[in-house]
């Protein structure tokens with residue numbers, strides 16, 4: 001039903017999506033430590049989205065009768081010092097995930113695996129949104145700076161994220 005090499009790449013992508021969630025929970029831990037619960041909340045919600053991405057790929061593979069197995073998650077970055085550090089790391093990470101999705105898509109196109117090509121269209125759009133959001137978070141923080149009251153209000157706004 002789907003190309004075997006493409007299926008292998010998708011199994012690896014499940015791991016990357018779960019690792020993304022793990023990384024974003026690390027961001028949330030950092031923001032909790034810094035007394036920025038709104039930023040922490042934003043990344044808890046984002047981690048939930050990453051889990052959904054992983055499950056979406058898992059279901060696609062299972063529906064195509066492909067075997068799914070999980071492997072260990074890579075460790076997370078922990079060297080953050082300022083509130084901006086995780087945001088910059090988050091954008092870089094999403095760019096890496098986009099490149100990974102594109103690599104699978106390009107392979108699927110090359111081997112004429114049209115089902116996977118169609119499936120990945122959702123992820124192409126989603127990655128566009130993820131990069132936009134990651135950049136927007138950096139822009140907002142740069143705009144308010146790290147002065148107490150403005151950062152407090154931005155943190156409140158981040159805390160209103162629902163999905």
Ligand code: FEO
Nearest residue numbers: 017050053097130
């Ligand atoms: Fe699942 Fe944030 O990419």
